[in-house]
Amino acid sequence: MSIGKFVDNRKGIFVTKPSLPPFDEYVEYLREIWDRGILTNMGPLHEKFRENLSEFLGVDICLPSCNGHMGLELTIQAFELQGEIITTPYTFASTTHAIVRNRCTPVFCDVREEDCTIDTEKIEELISDKTVAIVPVHVYGLPCNVDEIERIATKHGLRVIYDAAHAFGVKIGERGIASYGDASMFSFHATKAFHTIEGGCVALRDVKKAMRLYQLENFGIMGEEQVSFTGANAKMNEFEAAMGLCNLLHFSENIEKRKRVYERYESRFADLDGVRMPSPYRDDITRNYSYLPIFIDKDVCGMSRDDVYAYLALNNIYSRKYFYPLTSQFDCYRDKGYRGDTPIAERLSEQVLTLPIYADLELEKVDHICDMIINFLK
Numbered sequence: 001m002s003i004g005k006f007v008d009n010r011k012g013i014f015v016t017k018p019s020l021p022p023f024d025e026y027v028e029y030l031r032e033i034w035d036r037g038i039l040t041n042m043g044p045l046h047e048k049f050r051e052n053l054s055e056f057l058g059v060d061i062c063l064p065s066c067n068g069h070m071g072l073e074l075t076i077q078a079f080e081l082q083g084e085i086i087t088t089p090y091t092f093a094s095t096t097h098a099i100v101r102n103r104c105t106p107v108f109c110d111v112r113e114e115d116c117t118i119d120t121e122k123i124e125e126l127i128s129d130k131t132v133a134i135v136p137v138h139v140y141g142l143p144c145n146v147d148e149i150e151r152i153a154t155k156h157g158l159r160v161i162y163d164a165a166h167a168f169g170v171k172i173g174e175r176g177i178a179s180y181g182d183a184s185m186f187s188f189h190a191t192k193a194f195h196t197i198e199g200g201c202v203a204l205r206d207v208k209k210a211m212r213l214y215q216l217e218n219f220g221i222m223g224e225e226q227v228s229f230t231g232a233n234a235k236m237n238e239f240e241a242a243m244g245l246c247n248l249l250h251f252s253e254n255i256e257k258r259k260r261v262y263e264r265y266e267s268r269f270a271d272l273d274g275v276r277m278p279s280p281y282r283d284d285i286t287r288n289y290s291y292l293p294i295f296i297d298k299d300v301c302g303m304s305r306d307d308v309y310a311y312l313a314l315n316n317i318y319s320r321k322y323f324y325p326l327t328s329q330f331d332c333y334r335d336k337g338y339r340g341d342t343p344i345a346e347r348l349s350e351q352v353l354t355l356p357i358y359a360d361l362e363l364e365k366v367d368h369i370c371d372m373i374i375n376f377l378k
């Protein structure tokens with residue numbers, strides 16, 4: 001095993017490329033940081049970013065964190081959850097890890113074929129007297145059926161904490177996605193549609209829980225001489241907040257560019273048998289086009305997802321099997337005997353391939369990628 005620099009010298013088209021703001025805009029903030037000498041610990045840029053974020057997300061409270069994962073893990077801790085948590089395995093490692101690292105037990109619910117989010121019709125049969133919460137994922141930024149989830153949670157007295165890592169800027173009707181559930185975690189990792197290099201935030205409703213999360217992100221420190229919780233360190237620093245402030249200004253423009261890329265793929269694949277793209281569960285959704293997943297049905301087109309993946313890689317196009325394997329199939333979880341049967345999630349994870357998408361991806365390159373796939377499947 002090598003633990004070293006993660007440098008990739010391959011030439012080609014990668015699945016993502018971080019959006020960077022104009023250099024001078026970032027340097028302005030660097031100058032401020034240098035003049036002030038405050039680098040971290042909820043400095044003025046952190047506070048300014050927090051305010052701008054809340055406004056952008058349309059929520060009263062949101063707390064930046066060093067990354068999305070710690071935001072989610074500490075939110076589960078802040079709600080003092082102990083027992084079973086219903087979630088889906090068609091997600092990034094973080095979702096399941098955050099549950100297990102809090103010594104809770106994940107119970108895996110299957111997902112909907114159309115959009116890969118939790119199948120709300122299968123939640124109630126998984127509820128037991130140990131169930132304390134639901135942790136659904138807005139996969140690829142496609143919203144879960146939030147109204148149904150709220151109805152079920154209210155009926156059974158469960159907390160709802162969304163893994164909204166992919167869903168920054170997404171709206172249902174006029175309402176921002178961050179305002180649903182008890183809390184929503186967003187990831188601002190460099191690979192996400194909106195980023196702060198590393199970073200994330202949690203939007204919450206309850207002021208007391210928010211205070212606790214704030215303290216958990218800073219070692220559980222209540223005052224200079226008082227430490228009340230077994231906290232961690234999950235603070236966002238000033239350099240990351242500065243990146244967030246810059247990127248927020250360009251977010252809408254970036255999403256417009258992503259949309260052009262997305263729609264080009266969509267029109268090229270429209271008539272391709274055996275290749276499908278997911279669709280949101282209702283019409284009034286403002287999307288962020290954060291990923292470009294396609295599902296390849298081997299029975300229809302004769303080639304498997306793995307065949308297409310390998311063929312593209314040979315031609316210097318680097319797609320990803322996102323999400324494969326399911327988290328429930330990880331070495332650390334496979335033999336734990338966690339409940340939940342998820343045949344649809346399993347099939348999707350065998351069919352999925354996420355293709356390159358980022359704001360500056362030229363449409364000629366999109367056409368090149370589509371030509372490759374279309375010719376290969378013929």
Ligand SMILES: *Cc1c(COP(=O)(O)O)cnc(C)c1O
Binds near residue numbers: 095137
């Ligand atoms: C990226 C991601 C996370 C974790 O976010 P980080 O900021 O990288 O810690 C959690 N859940 C999902 C679904 C993600 O894609």
